[in-house]
Amino acid sequence: MYNVFESMDQKDHEQIVFCHDSDTKLKAIIAIHDTSIGPALGGCRMWKYSSEKDALTDVLRLSRGMSYKAAIANLNLGGGKAVIIGDSKTEKSEILFRSFGRFVDGLDGRYITAEDVGTTVKDMEWVRMETKYVTGISRALGGSGDPGPVTALGTFAGLRACVKRKLGKDSLEGLRVGVQGVGHVGYYLCQHLYRAGAKLFVTDADKESLKKVVNDFKAEVLGLNDIYEADLDIYAPCALGATLNDLTIPKLKCSIIAGAANNQLEKESKHADMIEDRDIMYAPDYAINAGGLINVANEIEGYNRERAFSQAQSIYDTLMVIFDLADSENISTHMAASKVAERRMKDIAKLKNIYLPRKNVMGKRDSN
Numbered sequence: 001m002y003n004v005f006e007s008m009d010q011k012d013h014e015q016i017v018f019c020h021d022s023d024t025k026l027k028a029i030i031a032i033h034d035t036s037i038g039p040a041l042g043g044c045r046m047w048k049y050s051s052e053k054d055a056l057t058d059v060l061r062l063s064r065g066m067s068y069k070a071a072i073a074n075l076n077l078g079g080g081k082a083v084i085i086g087d088s089k090t091e092k093s094e095i096l097f098r099s100f101g102r103f104v105d106g107l108d109g110r111y112i113t114a115e116d117v118g119t120t121v122k123d124m125e126w127v128r129m130e131t132k133y134v135t136g137i138s139r140a141l142g143g144s145g146d147p148g149p150v151t152a153l154g155t156f157a158g159l160r161a162c163v164k165r166k167l168g169k170d171s172l173e174g175l176r177v178g179v180q181g182v183g184h185v186g187y188y189l190c191q192h193l194y195r196a197g198a199k200l201f202v203t204d205a206d207k208e209s210l211k212k213v214v215n216d217f218k219a220e221v222l223g224l225n226d227i228y229e230a231d232l233d234i235y236a237p238c239a240l241g242a243t244l245n246d247l248t249i250p251k252l253k254c255s256i257i258a259g260a261a262n263n264q265l266e267k268e269s270k271h272a273d274m275i276e277d278r279d280i281m282y283a284p285d286y287a288i289n290a291g292g293l294i295n296v297a298n299e300i301e302g303y304n305r306e307r308a309f310s311q312a313q314s315i316y317d318t319l320m321v322i323f324d325l326a327d328s329e330n331i332s333t334h335m336a337a338s339k340v341a342e343r344r345m346k347d348i349a350k351l352k353n354i355y356l357p358r359k360n361v362m363g364k365r366d367s368n
């Protein structure tokens with residue numbers, strides 16, 4: 001039998017909410033991992049899980065990841081995530097998402113939702129009809145819109161930090177960068193790299209996306225699997241997860257791995273150590289790709305694109321802090337990133353609990 005409390009205890013989760021509505025056929029799980037820094041923010045994934053246990057395992061894993069991502073990005077947010085069990089192609093409806101919205105509203109701001117794999121801005125607009133605790137709304141409705149450009153800018157800032165640290169350079173002029181996946185983030189990353197004078201090598205399963213970066217940024221196309229063995233200074237994974245594994249790491253010729261993809265390490269500690277042993281600098285994925293979270297987090301205080309872009313630039317400094325700790329404690333950058341995030345969660349949890357007027361999480365302090 002699956003032991004829910006034991007699973008929560010293993011990674012220190014605060015709360016799980018099982019949401020069920022027989023009229024709308026909603027079956028959702030909201031997991032709140034840690035709210036010591038602020039309300040738990042994290043997307044709502046819609047997926048056809050093969051079992052309820054798989055859905056629960058996924059939401060626990062993802063919500064914990066959000067705590068670390070928010071903590072390291074210096075946001076005043078905790079980590080949470082939701083999953084809706086169902087087929088995102090055939091089982092979506094207005095009432096399903098409005099029903100989910102009511103459950104989110106019932107948490108009164110402890111959890112703030114957003115779009116994720118299988119959900120869209122339109123779905124979040126249905127959620128918003130029932131709750132204000134939702135981000136990732138379209139620009140037209142005052143939201144933050146496509147996070148791709150902000151994520152790309154943050155990734156570029158992180159990549160510059162890696163170049164400074166590993167190669168001792170402030171400029172990217174002439175560096176050979178391989179970008180794997182030139183979609184919403186990869187395209188804009190290529191734009192920054194091209195403007196900075198880097199030589200671009202790209203791969204993507206989609207021919208149209210490739211054509212655009214070849215035309216716009218004079219990129220050279222590589223085969224889908226050739227990117228691992230290519231003669232590159234920097235490998236920038238911006239497509240799938242788990243591309244750093246037993247098969248690919250030994251092939252890499254680059255000295256830096258810095259890209260936006262989520263969950264790049266197939267097995268976190270093992271593959272972080274393998275990369276370290278090869279003397280390759282790895283920018284921890286959730287630190288370098290935090291621009292997307294920074295973008296939606298900005299909606300909470302009223303979206304301001306300039307502020308979001310400026311916060312994304314600070315990923316440069318965040319990576320420097322991680323590299324300093326990794327050097328001083330002789331640990332992998334992956335391990336150092338976890339330590340920096342955990343330290344911030346613990347430090348803020350220690351803040352003295354003096355009386356303050358009740359805070360409304362979506363804005364100002366309440367007057368009463």
Ligand code: NAD
Nearest residue numbers: 147148151181183184185204205206238239260261262292
């Ligand atoms: P996207 O779907 O727009 O782009 C991904 C691209 O990768 C597509 O063009 C796709 O054709 C290509 N691709 C798929 N399989 C491939 C393969 N085997 N080899 C090469 N290319 C392949 O997604 P995105 O929004 O650009 O996000 C890219 C990555 O960054 C994802 O891992 C995502 O989780 C992560 N990420 C995105 C954001 C964001 O703001 N969009 C934020 C944080 C993290």
